[in-house]
Amino acid sequence: MSGAGQPLHSFAAILAWLAQQQQQQTQTVTQIPLAELDQWQMGGDPLRLAHRSGRFFTIEGLHVETDAGPTPVWDQPIIHQPEIGVLGIITSVFDGVRHYLMQAKIEPGNINGVQVSPTVQATFSNYSRVHQGAATTFLEYFVEPGPAQILIDHLQGEQGSRFLRKRNRNMVVALDADLARRLPMPDRFCWMTLHQIKALLRHDNVVNMDARSVLACIPTGYGQGHLESAAPHDFSFFDDSIPPAAHSPQPRGRHASRHTTDEIIHWLTDLRSRYHLHLAPRPLDGLDLWQFDGQSIHHTSGNIFSVIAVAVATHTREVQRWTQPLLQHPGHGLNGFLMQRIDGVVHLLVRACIYPGNREIFELGSTVSRSDVELHFGRPDAPRYLDLFRRPPPAWIHYAAVQSEEGGRFYHYQNHYMILELPPDMQLDPSPIHRWMSLAQLQDFVRHGYVNIEGRNLLACLDLAAPRGGEHGLH
Amino acid sequence: MSGAGQPLHSFAAILAWLAQQQQQQTQTVTQIPLAELDQWQMGGDPLRLAHRSGRFFTIEGLHVETDAGPTPVWDQPIIHQPEIGVLGIITSVFDGVRHYLMQAKIEPGNINGVQVSPTVQATFSNYSRVHQGAATTFLEYFVEPGPAQILIDHLQGEQGSRFLRKRNRNMVVALDADLARRLPMPDRFCWMTLHQIKALLRHDNVVNMDARSVLACIPTGYGQGHLESAAPHDFSFFDDSIPPAAHSPQPRGRHASRHTTDEIIHWLTDLRSRYHLHLAPRPLDGLDLWQFDGQSIHHTSGNIFSVIAVAVATHTREVQRWTQPLLQHPGHGLNGFLMQRIDGVVHLLVRACIYPGNREIFELGSTVSRSDVELHFGRPDAPRYLDLFRRPPPAWIHYAAVQSEEGGRFYHYQNHYMILELPPDMQLDPSPIHRWMSLAQLQDFVRHGYVNIEGRNLLACLDLAAPRGGEHGLH
Numbered sequence: 001m002s003g004a005g006q007p008l009h010s011f012a013a014i015l016a017w018l019a020q021q022q023q024q025q026t027q028t029v030t031q032i033p034l035a036e037l038d039q040w041q042m043g044g045d046p047l048r049l050a051h052r053s054g055r056f057f058t059i060e061g062l063h064v065e066t067d068a069g070p071t072p073v074w075d076q077p078i079i080h081q082p083e084i085g086v087l088g089i090i091t092s093v094f095d096g097v098r099h100y101l102m103q104a105k106i107e108p109g110n111i112n113g114v115q116v117s118p119t120v121q122a123t124f125s126n127y128s129r130v131h132q133g134a135a136t137t138f139l140e141y142f143v144e145p146g147p148a149q150i151l152i153d154h155l156q157g158e159q160g161s162r163f164l165r166k167r168n169r170n171m172v173v174a175l176d177a178d179l180a181r182r183l184p185m186p187d188r189f190c191w192m193t194l195h196q197i198k199a200l201l202r203h204d205n206v207v208n209m210d211a212r213s214v215l216a217c218i219p220t221g222y223g224q225g226h227l228e229s230a231a232p233h234d235f236s237f238f239d240d241s242i243p244p245a246a247h248s249p250q251p252r253g254r255h256a257s258r259h260t261t262d263e264i265i266h267w268l269t270d271l272r273s274r275y276h277l278h279l280a281p282r283p284l285d286g287l288d289l290w291q292f293d294g295q296s297i298h299h300t301s302g303n304i305f306s307v308i309a310v311a312v313a314t315h316t317r318e319v320q321r322w323t324q325p326l327l328q329h330p331g332h333g334l335n336g337f338l339m340q341r342i343d344g345v346v347h348l349l350v351r352a353c354i355y356p357g358n359r360e361i362f363e364l365g366s367t368v369s370r371s372d373v374e375l376h377f378g379r380p381d382a383p384r385y386l387d388l389f390r391r392p393p394p395a396w397i398h399y400a401a402v403q404s405e406e407g408g409r410f411y412h413y414q415n416h417y418m419i420l421e422l423p424p425d426m427q428l429d430p431s432p433i434h435r436w437m438s439l440a441q442l443q444d445f446v447r448h449g450y451v452n453i454e455g456r457n458l459l460a461c462l463d464l465a466a467p468r469g470g471e472h473g474l475h
Numbered sequence: 476m477s478g479a480g481q482p483l484h485s486f487a488a489i490l491a492w493l494a495q496q497q498q499q500q501t502q503t504v505t506q507i508p509l510a511e512l513d514q515w516q517m518g519g520d521p522l523r524l525a526h527r528s529g530r531f532f533t534i535e536g537l538h539v540e541t542d543a544g545p546t547p548v549w550d551q552p553i554i555h556q557p558e559i560g561v562l563g564i565i566t567s568v569f570d571g572v573r574h575y576l577m578q579a580k581i582e583p584g585n586i587n588g589v590q591v592s593p594t595v596q597a598t599f600s601n602y603s604r605v606h607q608g609a610a611t612t613f614l615e616y617f618v619e620p621g622p623a624q625i626l627i628d629h630l631q632g633e634q635g636s637r638f639l640r641k642r643n644r645n646m647v648v649a650l651d652a653d654l655a656r657r658l659p660m661p662d663r664f665c666w667m668t669l670h671q672i673k674a675l676l677r678h679d680n681v682v683n684m685d686a687r688s689v690l691a692c693i694p695t696g697y698g699q700g701h702l703e704s705a706a707p708h709d710f711s712f713f714d715d716s717i718p719p720a721a722h723s724p725q726p727r728g729r730h731a732s733r734h735t736t737d738e739i740i741h742w743l744t745d746l747r748s749r750y751h752l753h754l755a756p757r758p759l760d761g762l763d764l765w766q767f768d769g770q771s772i773h774h775t776s777g778n779i780f781s782v783i784a785v786a787v788a789t790h791t792r793e794v795q796r797w798t799q800p801l802l803q804h805p806g807h808g809l810n811g812f813l814m815q816r817i818d819g820v821v822h823l824l825v826r827a828c829i830y831p832g833n834r835e836i837f838e839l840g841s842t843v844s845r846s847d848v849e850l851h852f853g854r855p856d857a858p859r860y861l862d863l864f865r866r867p868p869p870a871w872i873h874y875a876a877v878q879s880e881e882g883g884r885f886y887h888y889q890n891h892y893m894i895l896e897l898p899p900d901m902q903l904d905p906s907p908i909h910r911w912m913s914l915a916q917l918q919d920f921v922r923h924g925y926v927n928i929e930g931r932n933l934l935a936c937l938d939l940a941a942p943r944g945g946e947h948g949l950h
């Protein structure tokens with residue numbers, strides 16, 4: 001359990017494995033008219049797009065009314081997939097170093113083919129096939145863990161702007177090293193340490209969205225700097241490369257966090273009580289300001305996503321050829337956290353976010369999250385704090401990279417991910433929908449399901465052990 | 476802030492005040508046929524019972540299907556009231572002793588007239604009237620707190636078997652003693668300490684359901700015995716009658732709780748993922764096994780609640796005469812917790828509960844909670860652990876009293892509330908839907924909204940400082 005050992009693979013070897021997987025797993029993705037989808041059809045009342053088998057997901061029309069935010073009424077398509085999938089990572093400790101088993105996986109919407117993914121990504125359809133053979137590789141360790149020890153098992157949401165109340169199980173299970181070494185291991189799997197994954201996260205579009213979502217559920221940061229150490233002690237075994245002494249929680253002063261947990265809960269309760277969100281179904285061909293033709297379903301402004309269709313041919317999946325709908329996004333969005341050390345404790349500026357597909361009207365997210373960011377820079381109607389992300393001083397840049405969202409549902413959808421560390425003495429204008437939360441506090445709220453996928457995905461990129469500064473910027 | 480002071484009123488004076496209020500606030504409640512309700516009418520599609528103004532609540536028909544539990548399909552009426560009300564208590568410290576401002580309040584369904592209630596019980600209809608005068612007394616300290624400090628503000632659910640996803644804000648706000656002493660104070664209000672309220676809770680039907688719900692959100696137990704002391708330290712000021720030294724959290728060992736918080740979350744995630752609950756609206760006159768006539772809506776078995784109507788005349792409310800529907804329950808139910816000191820730490824046996832009106836398919840509740848308890852004692856289909864509550868050894872009885880549920884919605888609905896402390900060496904057969912949770916752990920889950928009203932209401936009765944044993948029993 002000491003930090004004496006070495007990772008199984010060097011970082012260079014991992015990059016070489018990934019390059020090899022990139023060559024071995026190839027696909028051809030061609031946009032086709034919506035009307036030419038095979039096995040998918042428009043039907044039902046109200047009209048929706050669904051697979052003939054009833055499986056996978058549907059795309060439905062939604063009418064939204066809310067008294068929170070600048071837009072009181074709008075229509076939009078939304079993805080509906082009420083089943084709960086599994087996003088799971090197997091972990092094991094080899095020679096005193098904890099490793100995570102990652103998979104190189106290709107998805108039709110990925111801009112670059114293969115990305116580093118969890119050990120398992122399974123829909124409930126895969127999941128329920130477990131007992132009939134042909135199961136997803138390694139799925140059994142999550143569904144009927146047997147010798148595996150379940151460390152993390154959270155229900156966590158997907159994009160509330162694009163999915164209707166969708167949740168997945170985000171899981172981490174531990175295997176004994178002897179058992180883990182004997183696993184039959186297809187080439188597309190690779191063991192790596194958390195530090196190695198964090199290093200991959202500094203590259204554009206290498207670690208996929210589902211992996212980031214699961215990684216965000218692993219509390220990290222122990223011994224990595226000026227961190228509040230009161231994070232749940234249950235997790236101290238997660239990073240065995242850190243000396244045991246660093247795991248001991250230090251006494252926490254009453255004001256280690258800028259706000260108490262009860263203050264945060266009060267703030268959210270007040271927002272959740274004061275505002276309303278009303279949803280009503282609408283037919284896909286009757287959405288206000290959306291054009292529905294045989295080609296796609298697109299917003300008349302051109303600034304919001306479209307529903308498109310693709311034909312996929314791949315050498316690496318069970319089904320070799322299929323067609324499916326995807327959501328296509330114009331341009332790059334922004335997903336940004338402001339960070340600050342308050343009395344030496346790392347805090348993140350969290351936003352209370354309302355999206356139509358949220359299970360709770362307000363959930364916690366990153367400081368700024370916009371898919372149409374270019375339209376707002378420098379404008380008076382810009383979201384609060386957006387302009388800080390435009391040309392930040394290099395010394396503020398804790399993290400900056402471009403990351404892809406879920407390639408099984410989104411076509412080439414990328415966001416600028418940025419974490420800016422503000423100087424300790426810098427004061428921001430207050431905002432009624434933002435609060436500073438300490439990292440340990442935010443991690444505790446993650447496990448209770450308060451934090452949306454934008455917030456979790458960016459939290460996964462936080463690496464307090466990494467070198468600071470850089471030359472990144474959005475323009 | 477020391478514990479040197481005395482309560483404002485002796486316990487005898489509080490009982491005298493309550494007796495006086497019982498005489499001053501009187502009502503006449505007469506059952507009438509449903510068809511004779513004034514201002515309430517059947518209408519809509521599907522058919523439901525609603526107030527002509529659109530305010531208050533509706534009673535709707537529901538078809539329920541689930542693969543969890545012994546009954547896969549049933550119909551039932553359910554109360555629908557989507558607005559969020561306020562249940563709030565004002566607290567202040569006089570002469571070093573913390574007091575809570577309670578109200579003697581009469582409700583049409585109360586079996587005994589007046590009960591001790593929170594400072595404020597306000598529906599959103601009251602709530603939104605704040606700016607137009609005629610507001611509920613003291614409501615302003617909860618809605619626009621001004622000089623008040625908000626200590627607790629949780630969204631908490633009501634009975635999921637009777638209410639459709641209903642939640643209220645459960646609040647505690649602190650006022651400075653100088654301000655609190657100057658409050659204009661109608662006779663029906665009285666300051667009392669938490670210990671005095673806990674003593675009232677040992678009497679039958681004295682403290683109402685809403686008060687119990689709010690009290691359960693106040694972590695207590697510091698210095699009151701062999702208690703895990705790692706409860707949220709933010710609350711250490713809640714009971715100033717306890718010496719300050721007792722507030723200091725003791726170092727918590729890794730195994731202070733029988734299960735880690737992550738193990739509890741995994742258990743719940745697994746249940747929430749594996750089982751399904753499907754609801755569909757039905758007309759009130761088309762519910763399978765329910766009889767709908769002009770008199771009431773009742774189940775053919777006679778063992779489930781009925782929807783009845785009452786005419787109310789009272790001298791103590793703004794509206795002096797009105798009619799309204801209520802839910803009437805036959806017999807007494809049981810709400811029971813098993814408690815055990817595990818390695819010296821107080822634990823409660825928590826059940827994962829599924830009810831149609833739950834916001835989450837499974838929520839945490841008491842060990843046993845049944846409205847039709849008499850039907851099950853001693854039978855093979857009895858709920859797990861029920862029979863332990865039938866004739867428990869007197870030495871096990873930590874708490875036993877009869878308590879009323881919400882008299883604004885339920886007619887004479889009472890439950891036996893029992894907390895049994897098992898001997899430390901007693902082993903129970905395991906149950907897939909029960910887990911031992913330490914008191915501090917359960918209190919943390921309360922503030923994150925996991926715990927249902929049955930669990931919270933019984934938790935409010937827990938008083939580790941009280942004398943043990945007794946001669947109570949159900950029969």
